[in-house]
Amino acid sequence: MTQPYVLLIRLAGPLQSWGVTGRFNHRDTHPRPTKSGVIGLCAAALGLDREQPLGDLACVLFGVRSDHPGTPTRDYHTVGGGKFPLRPRDLVTDHRRAAAMDAVTSVTGPEEQPAEQGPQAFAPHALESWYGAPKYIAADPISGALVSNELRRKTMLTERWYLADATFLVGLQHTDSTLLHQVGHALEHPRRLLWLGRKSCPPAGQLALDVVPGTLLEVFRAKPLLPGGATAEASAPQHSSWAWVESPHPLPGPGLQDQPIRYDADGPVHGPRWETRHRITIAPHASDWDLIP
Numbered sequence: 001m002t003q004p005y006v007l008l009i010r011l012a013g014p015l016q017s018w019g020v021t022g023r024f025n026h027r028d029t030h031p032r033p034t035k036s037g038v039i040g041l042c043a044a045a046l047g048l049d050r051e052q053p054l055g056d057l058a059c060v061l062f063g064v065r066s067d068h069p070g071t072p073t074r075d076y077h078t079v080g081g082g083k084f085p086l087r088p089r090d091l092v093t094d095h096r097r098a099a100a101m102d103a104v105t106s107v108t109g110p111e112e113q114p115a116e117q118g119p120q121a122f123a124p125h126a127l128e129s130w131y132g133a134p135k136y137i138a139a140d141p142i143s144g145a146l147v148s149n150e151l152r153r154k155t156m157l158t159e160r161w162y163l164a165d166a167t168f169l170v171g172l173q174h175t176d177s178t179l180l181h182q183v184g185h186a187l188e189h190p191r192r193l194l195w196l197g198r199k200s201c202p203p204a205g206q207l208a209l210d211v212v213p214g215t216l217l218e219v220f221r222a223k224p225l226l227p228g229g230a231t232a233e234a235s236a237p238q239h240s241s242w243a244w245v246e247s248p249h250p251l252p253g254p255g256l257q258d259q260p261i262r263y264d265a266d267g268p269v270h271g272p273r274w275e276t277r278h279r280i281t282i283a284p285h286a287s288d289w290d291l292i293p
Helices: 036-044 057-059 088-093 095-108 177-187 216-222
Strands: 005-016 062-069 070-078 082-086 127-128 138-139 145-149 158-175 208-214 240-245 256-264 267-274 276-279
Touching: 005 036, 005 177, 005 216, 036 158, 036 177, 036 256, 036 267, 057 082, 057 177, 057 256, 062 177, 062 216, 062 276, 082 158, 082 208, 082 240, 088 095, 158 216, 216 276
Parallel strands: none
Antiparallel strands: 005 158, 005 208, 062 158, 062 240, 070 158, 082 127, 138 145, 240 276, 256 267
16 A cells, blocks of 8 residues: 655634635635635645646645634625725726716816816816725726726625634645645745735744655644644643544535635636544654744
8 A cells, every 4th residue: 555645734823714605795714724725825835827737736635633723703894985086097997987077076066276287187086985896897898998897886894704813734645745745845935925715814934844654644643733823822732633634535415615626717616525523632752843933
């Protein structure tokens, strides 16, 4: 039987967000990192384009140990409403704004312009409750500029969910240790920016830890829990944690829809995968971590 190896990855930071069903007005987070999110992190570190096939990177077995699950945190947003200042290019590229501005000035009259700026100066203008949502972007048939096809006249309430001060130990299992070493090196020398699920969540400290022989369960039991974040308890060290390990074969049930197939610009394509949950008891002889905080 071919010897399996596991690349250990530390995912820690002030905030993480591993969305599963998020949309514009509601962005959720899974309670632990998803395979799609972590493989996307590795693909970005390797410098892969969205159109490139993932190859063996998508074939690794994925496991995650929740050393410090963190605290769910809700970030409340409002989008739209109020007054939006206009620039000259807003009137040139979007005829809808120009028509709305004409309607305003025809009622209130043009604002006085400073004499020293001359008749061609653009006086400050603003439109009430004019907001183009950042979706349904298409070329305007008149100006050719990229504009939003959905205009909001009222304030939109949105929310984003994060995990605050969480720390996870992720394992990628494969029989090709060279591939795992390449991924680990790329995580410490990334070719693109990395983040923990969302662009507002950069990773903190060291990501790639080590490539060790064994299965995911064996390695999770042989490694102590990672140091926690700012809100971690200062009590005696814990000796157990929950872990979720991917099954190489389908199991009863629908499975999870986060097996990455490709990361198209129009949206990622996923397939099903299955996993099992285990209570991990850390071995007494587990060696300490040597981390770069």
